[in-house]
């Protein structure tokens with residue numbers, strides 16, 4: 001069954017026929033040589049649960065051409081020109097392309113022209129590629145998160161480093177959101193930081209968040225409390241901390257934000273409220289904020305709760 005028969009995409013059906021790309025939004029059908037992929041009948045023969053993002057280390061046109069040479073031994077379903085967003089489909093989604101160890105059987109592989117260590121992907125390329133990923137989320141019910149929409153480098157068993165540090169996951173995930181439209185901002189609160197045995201559970205402070213909080217003495221060593229929240233969508237988030245205030249608290253409690261920046265807060269004041277630590281652009285998936293104890297000794301740091309509010 002072709003994907004264009006899905007209700008969500010039926011609007012495109014009239015322009016499709018056998019032998020064309022799965023999506024009419026892909027500009028050209030440039031089939032890979034049959035020696036470079038495995039015939040299959042997915043999603044019946046095997047489920048499609050992943051979309052894998054690649055960079056070519058060259059041009060998309062060059063990749064599509066290489067996939068037609070049996071010397072390649074590799075292929076991908078799609079290749080997008082990194083400057084124009086022009087799309088080559090090289091393998092039908094029903095078939096198994098060879099692009100990523102441990103994800104070929106259950107994945108759709110998308111190549112992008114350009115180089116892993118170069119910031120060379122235009123917005124239009126992200127947009128066109130995200131349209132394809134979004135359709136996989138809708139039609140094959142690929143989970144819309146960073147555990148299922150992955151970079152080649154993120155899949156265990158692979159030594160490749162693509163799509164690399166410049167791939168804009170925040171933007172890409174926002175564009176391939178299968179729900180579409182505007183995402184309503186919301187709070188992601190973690191009230192149960194992960195701590196070592198050196199942290200003590202407190203319950204007596206009236207201005208605590210929830211049932212309890214953790215605290216420990218400041219010391220010149222690494223023993224941070226760690227909060228983790230799993231964000232459904234990428235975007236800009238306000239990151240705030242809640243503590244119970246007191247004169248024995250540190251005036252320089254060092255919070256470490258998801259991007260690694262450290263922000264010092266005075267826990268002797270402003271207890272019982274959300275205090276903004278910073279605003280950051282975060283990708284969907286797990287994000288962590290930490291509270292270090294490594295600051296001026298003679299006080300305690302209080303690890304109560306962290307709130308991510310967004311995307312804004």
Ligand SMILES: [Zn+2]
Pocket residue numbers: 053054055099152160162
């Ligand atoms: Zn790759």
